[in-house]
Amino acid sequence: MFKDKDFLIVEYTGRIKDTGEVIDTTSEEEAKKANIYDSDRRYVPQLVILGEHRLIKGLEEVLYSLDPDQEKEVEIPPENAYGTRDPSKVKIVSLGELRKQGITPYPNMPVRFSDGTYGTVKSVTGGRVLIDMNHPLAGRSLIYKIKVVKVLNDEKEKIDALLDRWFSRKYMPAFELSEDKKSLKVTIPKELFLLEDLQTRKLLFAKDVITYVLPEDCSIIYQEIYNKSIFTQ
Amino acid sequence: MFKDKDFLIVEYTGRIKDTGEVIDTTSEEEAKKANIYDSDRRYVPQLVILGEHRLIKGLEEVLYSLDPDQEKEVEIPPENAYGTRDPSKVKIVSLGELRKQGITPYPNMPVRFSDGTYGTVKSVTGGRVLIDMNHPLAGRSLIYKIKVVKVLNDEKEKIDALLDRWFSRKYMPAFELSEDKKSLKVTIPKELFLLEDLQTRKLLFAKDVITYVLPEDCSIIYQEIYNKSIFTQ
Structure with a gap:
């Protein structure tokens, strides 16, 4: 049983219930098998801080009730995942309008509009294009296999995990925590001085x-x- | 008499010899009189480090031989200012080509081309545009009035002047110099955490x-x- 602000290191693999298609995984092997391997991503168990709401609701909720090293498979209904489908979010757009935005649509193409919204092309018929503005996983029940592989209790372990989250595993900042825990000194290695968004990461x-x-x-x-x-x- | 690496605080006003037109000045009053006042600029005596080559050659050279508080007027020939004029740098460009780049030329208009080079429109005749790619001050002799108002000798004064150059006078970083002068600790105030190019300024x-x-x-x-x-x- 875990509680808010607990630091968990978790492994998970999520599938669409109907199709069995893998949509997200912390396992390199699973990613490769499912043909969704992304070489820019590090496939390692992920830090989850309970109450942070970085995971979908249904997945975070189940974590509170797990025991360490217990593997669980859960079914998550759409409302606790990516939401239900809203039919009014399917729009008809003219082909000419899309072309003006530099988009040549084809079925299943993800599109990003100039106002920053996303959609998926459903069909192109004559000059009319059907676009679904729902999240691609809206309306889908998901099956997640999830396991807490480690629980971080010590402040230093937690700080280390957060340094990994915001900076770089390759060039890890060194840190020193004062005895009263009121002062944390973090030394940024020179390889990170020109890291993109360094100031935002510090914040x-x-x-x-x-x-x-x-x-x-x-x-x-x-x-x-x-x-x-x-x-x- | 000054030497390389000396830190001088100087006041100057530069004019085109032929026309008397003020082209650059550290004096707010002169800038306003000459109608070149720029509200984004701070009109205060400038830091010049001898040997840095931030000023035009003829102006930096004269500084070595000045005495503190001595005001001097010097004439600087083009080769020690913005270079001589190269007639081969005057080009004829078609009006259509400029319009394609979004430029509607008129005489004396400064233009920036898509390759990053600069020029000045000399004339527009029919479909032909004469553009001078020489620096606008190339071929001009300049008259500068210049005065060294202060000489910085102390390391702390120099550090202060450099903090002013690279950061902000309004939110001045605090600093602490170790006795052996081998360690300078600079505390960046929180108002500067999101300053544009902060990491480049630090460097x-x-x-x-x-x-x-x-x-x-x-x-x-x-x-x-x-x-x-x-x-x-």
Whole structure:
């Protein structure tokens, strides 16, 4: 039995109930078998902080009641996954209008409109294109196999997992936690100085640490050391 | 008499010799008189580090031989300013070609081409446009009035001037220099955490400090402190 703010490391594989199609997995083997392997992704058990709502509702809910190392298979109805289908979100758009946006539609094509919304082309008939603006998984019941492979209890383990989430496993920032746990010093390695969105990552890491790990009145002190070697490499 | 790496704070006003037109000035009053006042710019005496080549050659050269508070007027020939004019850099371009790039030319219009080069429209005759790709000040002799208002000797003054150059006068980073001058700790205020190009500014500040102020084997240690107040404002 787990509770809010617990740090779990979980493995999971999710399928569409009707078709058996794998839609998401933390296992490289499963991803390859299902032909959805993405070489940019790291297939390792994922950090889940309970109450964060990063997972679909039905999946997060089941985690609270699991025991460590217990594998469970759950069926998640649409309303606890990607929502029910809303038929009014199927639109007819003219082919000319899409072409103006640089889109040449074909069935099952995912489209992104200039206003930032997404849809899926259902059919192209003459000059009329049917587009479904529902989430591709809306209306689908899902089957997830899920297992808590590790529970992080120690602050240092939690900080390590959050550094991995927001920075880089390859160039891991070093950290030092004061005894009273009110001051966390994080040294950013020079390989990350020009990392995209570094400042946003610092902000989000700090927010997670303050919200889920250390006392509310703690400080996160980032440190970056520049010396001549940076300019002569 | 000054030498390489000296830190000077200078005031100057530059004019085109032939026309008397003011082209650049550190004086708000002069800028307003000359109708070139730019409200985004701070009109204050400028930091010049000798040997840096940020100023035009003729202007930097004269600074070496000045005395503090001595005002001097110098004439700078084109070759020590913006170069001589190269007649082969005047091109004829078709009006249609410019319009394709979204440019509707008129005389004296500055144009930027899609390849990143700059030019000035000289004339538009029928479908032909004469464009001068020389720098607008190429071939011009300039008259500069220049004065060294302050010389920075102390490391801390120099560091302060460089912080002003690369960060912000409004939210000035605090710094602490170790006694052996090998370690400079700079605390970035939270108002600058999301400053555009913050990481590039840190890099360039560190480079200037290592090149012009502190021993070659020094370290610049940036520090940023995040706490709850950052998320609750």
